[in-house]
Amino acid sequence: xxxxxxxxxxxxxxxFGLIQHLTQTIQLTNESSVKGIGDDAAVLDxxxxxxxxxxxxxxxxxxxxxxxxxxxxxxxxxxxxxxSDIYAMNGIASQVTISIGVSSKFPLEALEELYAxxxxxxxxxxxxxxxxxxxxSTQGLVISVTSIGYAEADEIAYRSGAKEGDLxxxxxxxxxxxxxxxxxxxxKQIYLENPEIQPDLEGKxxxxxxxxxxxxxxxxxxxxxxxxxxxxxxxxxSDGLASEILHICNASNLGCKxxxxxxxxxxxxxxxxxxxxxxxxxCALSGGEDYELLFTVPQSDYDKVKNQLDxxxxxxxxxxxxxxxxxxxxxxxxxxxxxxxxxxxKKD
Amino acid sequence: xxxxxxxxxxxxxxxFGLIQHLTQTIQLTNESSVKGIGDDAAVLDxxxxxxxxxxxxxxxxxxxxxxxxxxxxxxxxxxxxxxSDIYAMNGIASQVTISIGVSSKFPLEALEELYAxxxxxxxxxxxxxxxxxxxxSTQGLVISVTSIGYAEADEIAYRSGAKEGDLxxxxxxxxxxxxxxxxxxxxKQIYLENPEIQPDLEGKxxxxxxxxxxxxxxxxxxxxxxxxxxxxxxxxxSDGLASEILHICNASNLGCKxxxxxxxxxxxxxxxxxxxxxxxxxCALSGGEDYELLFTVPQSDYDKVKNQLDxxxxxxxxxxxxxxxxxxxxxxxxxxxxxxxxxxxKKD
Numbered sequence: 001x002x003x004x005x006x007x008x009x010x011x012x013x014x015x016f017g018l019i020q021h022l023t024q025t026i027q028l029t030n031e032s033s034v035k036g037i038g039d040d041a042a043v044l045d046x047x048x049x050x051x052x053x054x055x056x057x058x059x060x061x062x063x064x065x066x067x068x069x070x071x072x073x074x075x076x077x078x079x080x081x082x083x084s085d086i087y088a089m090n091g092i093a094s095q096v097t098i099s100i101g102v103s104s105k106f107p108l109e110a111l112e113e114l115y116a117x118x119x120x121x122x123x124x125x126x127x128x129x130x131x132x133x134x135x136x137s138t139q140g141l142v143i144s145v146t147s148i149g150y151a152e153a154d155e156i157a158y159r160s161g162a163k164e165g166d167l168x169x170x171x172x173x174x175x176x177x178x179x180x181x182x183x184x185x186x187x188k189q190i191y192l193e194n195p196e197i198q199p200d201l202e203g204k205x206x207x208x209x210x211x212x213x214x215x216x217x218x219x220x221x222x223x224x225x226x227x228x229x230x231x232x233x234x235x236x237x238s239d240g241l242a243s244e245i246l247h248i249c250n251a252s253n254l255g256c257k258x259x260x261x262x263x264x265x266x267x268x269x270x271x272x273x274x275x276x277x278x279x280x281x282x283c284a285l286s287g288g289e290d291y292e293l294l295f296t297v298p299q300s301d302y303d304k305v306k307n308q309l310d311x312x313x314x315x316x317x318x319x320x321x322x323x324x325x326x327x328x329x330x331x332x333x334x335x336x337x338x339x340x341x342x343x344x345x346k347k348d
Numbered sequence: 349x350x351x352x353x354x355x356x357x358x359x360x361x362x363x364f365g366l367i368q369h370l371t372q373t374i375q376l377t378n379e380s381s382v383k384g385i386g387d388d389a390a391v392l393d394x395x396x397x398x399x400x401x402x403x404x405x406x407x408x409x410x411x412x413x414x415x416x417x418x419x420x421x422x423x424x425x426x427x428x429x430x431x432s433d434i435y436a437m438n439g440i441a442s443q444v445t446i447s448i449g450v451s452s453k454f455p456l457e458a459l460e461e462l463y464a465x466x467x468x469x470x471x472x473x474x475x476x477x478x479x480x481x482x483x484x485s486t487q488g489l490v491i492s493v494t495s496i497g498y499a500e501a502d503e504i505a506y507r508s509g510a511k512e513g514d515l516x517x518x519x520x521x522x523x524x525x526x527x528x529x530x531x532x533x534x535x536k537q538i539y540l541e542n543p544e545i546q547p548d549l550e551g552k553x554x555x556x557x558x559x560x561x562x563x564x565x566x567x568x569x570x571x572x573x574x575x576x577x578x579x580x581x582x583x584x585x586s587d588g589l590a591s592e593i594l595h596i597c598n599a600s601n602l603g604c605k606x607x608x609x610x611x612x613x614x615x616x617x618x619x620x621x622x623x624x625x626x627x628x629x630x631c632a633l634s635g636g637e638d639y640e641l642l643f644t645v646p647q648s649d650y651d652k653v654k655n656q657l658d659x660x661x662x663x664x665x666x667x668x669x670x671x672x673x674x675x676x677x678x679x680x681x682x683x684x685x686x687x688x689x690x691x692x693x694k695k696d
Binding site: 039041043048051053055059060063084088095099140144159 | 382383386387388389390391392393394395396398399400401402403404405407408409410411432433434436437439443445447448449478479480481483484485486487488490492494495496497501504506507508582583584599
């Protein structure tokens with residue numbers, strides 16, 4: 001991947017040289033990608049299917065901290081986070097564009113790492129990188145990703161489609177990404193106080209990977225097709241379970257009952273949360289960045305989903321007047337309140 | 349548009365409140381916009397047409413200077429610049445997404461101004477704002493726009509489609525945006541040295557508007573349909589005429605002859621360039637940001653384009669071995685060299 005020289009100055013390459021250098025190996029693999037990088041716009045062909053578009057902005061020191069996020073992981077995660085929005089519509093992601101603003105002091109090799117991570121994600125998820133923009137930034141690193149996908153009209157799962165009585169389900173497990181972040185933040189503080197001390201991440205691979213290298217749940221969307229399940233409503237868990245449940249309830253004008261003891265939490269997440277004096281349930285409800293899929297299915301699909309190891313039935317949808325409630329392990333009922341991560345209140 | 353309070357703190361609103369506030373008046377007008385803001389992804393329907401996607405990143409102090417760019421103009425320009433890429437494919441722009449990263453110290457009213465400008469551009473060009481992202485930025489203002497459009501497969505004009513003997517044409521006039529920028533930069537310096545002095549923009553409205561409020565040439569794309577002209581190749585003039593001509597020549601593997609005396613330059617651009625000691629032709633060749641359309645048509649279309657007041661025939665395409673040449677007013681021949689604005693060499 002690297003040239004012989006260790007550090008190449010971006011100023012020497014110029015914008016066109018840089019784009020060409022970073023994208024020269026890209027090959028289009030999807031039938032819907034008619035024309036990728038190299039013209040004023042990409043050209044896509046979704047035939048009679050609907051086009052899905054989602055976009056995310058990732059800013060240094062707000063969404064990521066380069067002191068502990070390796071650039072290759074960052075590129076990978078930037079793509080995953082955005083593909084997750086297409087899967088959350090029950091669609092198939094097929095293309096992305098990636099725009100990067102970066103200080104001209106950044107060496108080319110660092111940018112190559114970032115792109116390498118993005119391209120690994122594209123290859124793994126079979127999406128084509130079809131466009132983007134690179135620019136110098138006078139401040140921090142800026143990443144903007146737009147993902148594009150498709151679905152048949154009747155496959156699309158909106159947030160607003162939930163019905164009273166639907167089962168509320170979630171894929172995978174929750175809270176891990178947030179607890180992984182706590183470990184990384186702790187080790188950063190220790191490092192800042194004493195740079196001699198190596199980070200202690202021993203045995204915490206799973207939850208650190210949940211934070212640094214999340215996987216969008218394309219496999220769940222494929223499972224739905226395999227099981228002939230059409231989720232009534234779906235959203236991805238980016239801001240925490242509580243916030244996402246409320247989005248579905250509000251968009252669908254429904255209440256819900258969520259059972260605390262049904263929320264899937266990995267043992268490592270549970271134990272590590274406890275080590276930090278955190279309530280594991282709160283980590284799942286408010287932590288965010290898990291990129292699992294939260295969805296509702298009709299009760300008639302119960303037999304199809306109940307034996308799927310990677311899907312948990314965590315509650316059900318109710319009439320709106322019943323409110324949005326969590327039944328705690330002790331049996332008491334609480335209002336579900338969104339306290340998810342908020343880009344405008346986070347201080348960093 | 350404004351609430352009674354003069355300044356509202358973004359921290360008080362939170363991310364969801366902010367998006368809702370900024371987008372609450374948006375109504376979808378295009379048949380292809382199935383679902384806009386409010387779900388994980390927008391849903392679009394282009395039926396049997398091809399989908400076109402383009403994205404741009406605009407960064408404070410690189411692409412714009414808030415010391416002389418009003419926020420409403422900035423929002424307007426951010427959309428125009430991106431729509432221009434869809435028109436440059438000979439497509440119809442139909443949707444945009446806009447992501448904004450902004451310091452939480454920015455008052456809500458400033459962000460409203462930016463959105464107001466973007467929405468004026470959307471309304472004027474009949475495109476729907478269907479998505480985006482807002483985030484706090486620890487540094488400067490960040491704007492990322494993705495534009496989406498459509499075209500029939502045989503309408504799309506790639507950079508690579510030019511044929512030997514094609515007429516090389518450009519819409520409007522060139523160099524004005526660059527000369528307008530010189531005036532704004534001069535007045536900024538005067539202001540920085542003596543804030544008492546009011547900027548002297550007297551009589552320079554046209555070229556200042558070319559810089560602050562460019563118009564994407566949707567009308568030219570509509571004219572093509574009206575005239576039954578299909579450009580063989582097309583690109584928008586964002587980096588200067590020379591750079592764009594070379595893009596078409598390289599992508600089409602052709603040479604060209606460009607006639608200096610045919611390059612359309614407005615008298616105000618010409619005079620003001622002279623005042624600054626600049627060669628007006630160089631301003632047109634290398635200035636950029638004019639957002640006019642550069643295109644080639646077969647000679648058989650000569651009668652269709654020759655009497656269009658807003659289209660200039662500036663040269664023709666040749667075999668590759670003839671090179672890319674400009675014939676100067678004195679009759680001498682020069683190589684065309686790209687010296688356009690370069691995001692990685694600009695120092696600001």
